[in-house]
Amino acid sequence: MNHHEYTEMTARLDRYALAPDDVLAEAVTRDGLCFWAFDRTAMPELTGDDPPDRELAARLCAGCPVIDECLELDLRTAGVNTVGVWGALPDTDRRALYPVWRRSRGGEV
Numbered sequence: 001m002n003h004h005e006y007t008e009m010t011a012r013l014d015r016y017a018l019a020p021d022d023v024l025a026e027a028v029t030r031d032g033l034c035f036w037a038f039d040r041t042a043m044p045e046l047t048g049d050d051p052p053d054r055e056l057a058a059r060l061c062a063g064c065p066v067i068d069e070c071l072e073l074d075l076r077t078a079g080v081n082t083v084g085v086w087g088a089l090p091d092t093d094r095r096a097l098y099p100v101w102r103r104s105r106g107g108e109v
Contacts, residue, residue, distance in 0.1 A: 001054075001093055006100040009071070016072040017105060024073040033064040034085075053090035061088035075101050 016024065029035050047053055061067055071087020075098055078086075082094045089097070 001096065003100065006097045007104075009097060010101045010104040013068055013072045013075070013101065014104065016069060019069075019072070021073065021076060024069050024076075028066050028070045028073055031064075031066045032070055034060065048092075050090075050092060053092065057085045057088050057090045057093075060085050064088070 047056075061070075064070070067088045071089065071094070074082055074086035074094060078094075080095050080098050082091045082098075084091060086094060
């Protein structure tokens with residue numbers, strides 16, 4: 001992924017800037033496919049390799065109605081310490097997205 005793609009993602013997430021964390025968390029846990037459609041213990045692990053991890057994240061989150069809410073929540077709560085799949089992105093992409101997201105919200109990185 002590149003800086004332009006991260007900037008576009010950040011712009012898409014701006015609509016959640018004023019949403020409280022608990023509202024986002026409720027939406028993600030209530031409507032997120034990973035919380036009710038899958039056996040979480042049987043989910044495949046990330047490999048640490050970009051193409052396979054991106055493909056796995058996209059596959060796990062395909063059709064999920066709260067992808068953006070999930071991504072926003074993880075960026076707020078985990079930041080650079082993120083692990084796993086959130087918002088249809090592997091942790092490596094979210095770590096790269098985080099500084100772009102922080103700057104867009106007026107925060108320092």
